[in-house]
Amino acid sequence: MRKRILIVTLSVTVLGILILSLLFTDVFYRGAVESAEKQLKTYGNFFDVSAPFTQAEAEKLAERLDASRVTYMSADGTVVADSAAEVEGETREDRSEVIAAIAEGEGFSVRRSKTVGENMVYYCFRTEGAAGGAPAGALVRIGLPLSSEIEYFVDALPTIVWFLLLDILCCLIFAWVATSGILKPVEKLTKEVATSSGGQVSTKYPELKPIAKLMNDMNADIGEKVAKIKEDNRIEKLVLDSMEHGIVIFRDASDLILINKTAARLLEYEENEPIALFSEDREIADSLAAGESASFYRTIGEKDYNFRFTLGEPNVLLITDVTESMAAARSKNEFIANVTHEMNTPLTSIKGFAELISSGTVPPERAESMAKTIIKQSDRLANLIRSIINFSAIDSDELPDYEVNVSELIGELIGAFEPKLRKKDIALRLDIEQGVKVMSRRERLVEILNNLISNGIRYNKEGGSLDISLTGGASPRLTVRDTGIGLSEEDKARIFDRFYTVDKSHNGAGGGFGLGLAIVKKLCRRAGWTLKVDSKLGEGTAFTVEFCPKKG
Ligand code: ADP
Numbered sequence: 001m002r003k004r005i006l007i008v009t010l011s012v013t014v015l016g017i018l019i020l021s022l023l024f025t026d027v028f029y030r031g032a033v034e035s036a037e038k039q040l041k042t043y044g045n046f047f048d049v050s051a052p053f054t055q056a057e058a059e060k061l062a063e064r065l066d067a068s069r070v071t072y073m074s075a076d077g078t079v080v081a082d083s084a085a086e087v088e089g090e091t092r093e094d095r096s097e098v099i100a101a102i103a104e105g106e107g108f109s110v111r112r113s114k115t116v117g118e119n120m121v122y123y124c125f126r127t128e129g130a131a132g133g134a135p136a137g138a139l140v141r142i143g144l145p146l147s148s149e150i151e152y153f154v155d156a157l158p159t160i161v162w163f164l165l166l167d168i169l170c171c172l173i174f175a176w177v178a179t180s181g182i183l184k185p186v187e188k189l190t191k192e193v194a195t196s197s198g199g200q201v202s203t204k205y206p207e208l209k210p211i212a213k214l215m216n217d218m219n220a221d222i223g224e225k226v227a228k229i230k231e232d233n234r235i236e237k238l239v240l241d242s243m244e245h246g247i248v249i250f251r252d253a254s255d256l257i258l259i260n261k262t263a264a265r266l267l268e269y270e271e272n273e274p275i276a277l278f279s280e281d282r283e284i285a286d287s288l289a290a291g292e293s294a295s296f297y298r299t300i301g302e303k304d305y306n307f308r309f310t311l312g313e314p315n316v317l318l319i320t321d322v323t324e325s326m327a328a329a330r331s332k333n334e335f336i337a338n339v340t341h342e343m344n345t346p347l348t349s350i351k352g353f354a355e356l357i358s359s360g361t362v363p364p365e366r367a368e369s370m371a372k373t374i375i376k377q378s379d380r381l382a383n384l385i386r387s388i389i390n391f392s393a394i395d396s397d398e399l400p401d402y403e404v405n406v407s408e409l410i411g412e413l414i415g416a417f418e419p420k421l422r423k424k425d426i427a428l429r430l431d432i433e434q435g436v437k438v439m440s441r442r443e444r445l446v447e448i449l450n451n452l453i454s455n456g457i458r459y460n461k462e463g464g465s466l467d468i469s470l471t472g473g474a475s476p477r478l479t480v481r482d483t484g485i486g487l488s489e490e491d492k493a494r495i496f497d498r499f500y501t502v503d504k505s506h507n508g509a510g511g512g513f514g515l516g517l518a519i520v521k522k523l524c525r526r527a528g529w530t531l532k533v534d535s536k537l538g539e540g541t542a543f544t545v546e547f548c549p550k551k552g
Contacts, residue, residue, distance in 0.1 A: 002183075006175035013167045021160045025153045032152075033121055036144050037108050040123030043068060043142050044106075055081035055088070068144050069116065075126070075137035077102065084143075085115045092141070097124040101139055102349045110146065189215075198223045246305075246319030253278035253288075257314055264377040266319055272318055284309070297322070311348035327458035331498075338499035342384050342513050346377035386517040391498070392449065401439045406478065406547075407432050407470055409442065413449050414468075420457050426482075427465040436472035444523050450542050451516035452480040458512075459541070474548070481542035488489040489534040495533065496521040520545075 043065045051057050053072050062070040062083030069084040077093030092098045100107020101124035114122045120143040120426065129136030145153070185205045189212060192201045192321075198219050203212045226282040240247060246263030250256045277384050279285050287294040296307045303323040310316045356362050362370065370389040389480035410432055421428055438445070456466045464483040471477050487495065491502045524531040524545060535541035 002175055002179040003181050006171060009175055009178075010168060010387075011173045013171055014164060016505050017163055018061065018161065020052070021153070021156060021163075025149055026494060029147075029149045029152050032146060033110055036121040036146050040068075040108075040121060040142050044123060044125055044140070047127070047140050048133070049127050052132070053080060053134040053138055059083045061319070064497060068122065068142050069113075071141040071143070072134070073098065073124075073139040073141065074135065075102070075139065077139065080138070082115075083368070087115060092522050095122070095124075095139065097122040098139060100124070100140075101126050112148070116143075116145075118145045119151070120144065121146045124352040160517040169542055187315060188358050198226075244321060247350060248275070248317040249314050250275075250317070252316050263317070263319055266305065276315045287320060288315075297326075307419050311523075335498060338514075339384075339388060342499065343381065346381045346384075349377045350381070376550055384513050384515075387513060387519070391515055391519050391522065394526060395518065397526075399441060401441060403437045404440050404445055405435065405437050406445060407434045409445055410449060410468060413446065413453070417453055417457060420454075421466070424457060424460060425463045426457060426460050429457070429465060429467045431469035433465065433472045436470050436476045438476055440527060440547075444527070448520050448523055448545065449478075451520050452478075452545075455499075455516060455543075456484070456541075464540075476543045476548070477549040479542055481540065483540040486539050486541055487539040492533055493533055496531075 045097060047061065047067060050350060058072050058081035062068055071079060071083070071087075071092070072081040073079050073092055077098045078089050078096075079087045079090045079092055081088065092101070095106040095109065096107035096111075100109075106123070108121070108123055110121050112118065122141055122143045124139055124141040127134045127136075127138050127140060129138060143226040165430060175239070185203060185208055189201060189203050189208055196219070200219070202215050203209060203213050240258070240260035241262075243262060246266050247260045248256065248257065248263045248267070249258040256275070259269055263269070267277055277284060278288060281296075284307065284367075286295060287296075287336070288311070291311055293311045293479070294309050298305055303321055304326045306320045306322045308318045308320070310318070331391050353374050357367050357370055390519070408496045410430070414428070414430070417428075453468065456468075460466060460482045461484055461507070466483075466490070467479070467481040469479045471479075485504065494500045495502070496517050497514070498518040500518075501512070501514040520543075521531055526548075530544075530546040532544045532546070533541065534544070
């Protein structure tokens with residue numbers, strides 16, 4: 001701005017000075033012409049009309065008149081004598097001063113003389129003539145050299161240059177003072193804006209008020225936008241940090257763009273440190289070096305994670321907890337292996353005995369016992385299949401619940417266990433509160449009761465006892481307590497697993513397949529009931545079902 005003001009003022013004043021210089025030159029020139037004309041008119045008085053009208057007299061007069069040029073001409077303008085050149089006989093009738101003198105008696109003109117090669121002011125007048133002197137009507141012309149307008153200008157040029165220099169100095173001072181005066185309030189306003197950190201600014205200068213208003217509006221707008229961006233960032237961070245998946249967006253191991261809390265925890269990320277896993281895990285490091293998107297499974301602590309790398313600009317790593325899905329896959333494989341194994345045992349036995357019988361070499365009394373074994377193993381196989389179906393059916397059982405009288409149900413079921421109780425000489429003690437009802441389905445409660453009671457007999461000692469108690473109220477509770485072999489702490493934690501049996505020897509013979517308690521647990525879990533086991537190795541076991549939904 002300062003430069004601009006300087007250029008404008010400088011241009012205006014320089015132009016002004018030049019125009020003024022030209023004008024003054026013209027005025028001076030005119031003045032000079034006027035005074036030359038007056039001088040020439042005075043010089044005219046020095047002409048002696050009676051003196052001979054000759055070259056010598058012309059030169060004498062010219063000398064007297066301070067080296068002016070004197071020309072004598074006849075009445076028609078033919079040169080008779082000239083003090084500056086030998087031009088006798090030439091005519092000057094076409095010169096404007098001569099034309100004026102012939103017509104009006106006198107005339108002036110200013111022009112460059114071809115004869116003397118100078119700028120001249122001429123004064124020409126007509127004489128009356130005198131005897132022995134100038135002939136009547138003769139013309140006398142006196143000329144004085146006069147600088148031309150350009151010469152005047154050139155003469156004034158050094159002064160003009162000095163003026164210009166002075167002008168530049170003045171302009172510089174003026175531009176500095178003027179711009180300081182104009183810019184000061186603007187600079188003050190700018191400073192205020194810079195230090196207001198988004199606040200309101202004001203100015204006392206009315207010219208700057210629209211700018212201050214504009215800045216305030218812009219500040220408010222920017223403030224709103226910044227607040228929105230901050231809020232968006234906060235929400236984005238909140239979402240990312242509350243995700244159970246880990247997310248890392250990165251350019252390379254030490255150039256991270258974003259990492260959420262889960263990823264930072266799993267990768268043990270330290271701020272400003274490269275992610276160790278990216279270089280320490282050979283497989284991952286190789287894949288990153290090759291620039292290939294890939295997926296890896298890694299175990300951290302007790303959990304399994306899937307690391308999915310999508311490489312690009314930038315790279316993205318998504319870490320997903322796959323513990324459950326992997327456990328489910330493992331459990332499915334285990335289940336299939338267990339089922340196959342459990343089925344294989346009775347089938348081998350059935351096939352073996354059947355082959356022996358069909359060979360015809362077995363005596364009839366042995367064939368009968370073999371056939372009984374085949375029937376027994378077939379029953380086991382059927383039991384196994386039924387148990388598996390029962391176990392799987394629980395998940396898809398969406399039938400509605402209704403009120404079941406558990407007190408009555410125990411009474412109905414217990415009779416069927418009497419032969420087994422008698423066989424092992426087990427004393428049954430019932431402590432059943434009447435009219436205890438729970439919301440369920442009869443077949444589910446039958447499954448639970450049958451499993452718990454049959455286990456209480458099966459794993460009881462000869463001459464032991466079996467206590468079944470049922471209490472009602474707000475939280476009905478069933479307890480089946482035996483005085484049997486009991487469970488070790490390790491087995492207690494595993495008896496609810498599918499196909500888990502403590503004594504592997506009875507598996508496939510008189511014992512079960514390890515599915516009974518798994519079914520009981522699954523049924524309780526689906527109903528929201530609590531199943532507890534309390535046992536001491538060698539002393540006995542008690543299973544308790546609390547028929548009220550778990551809190552929380
Ligand atoms: P099973 O059909 O083999 O009895 P369960 O799932 O009912 O299968 O039981 C799993 C295992 O838990 C049994 O093999 C047994 O070792 C143990 N168990 C179950 N009930 C009792 C009990 N009342 N006393 C001692 N051990 C028991």
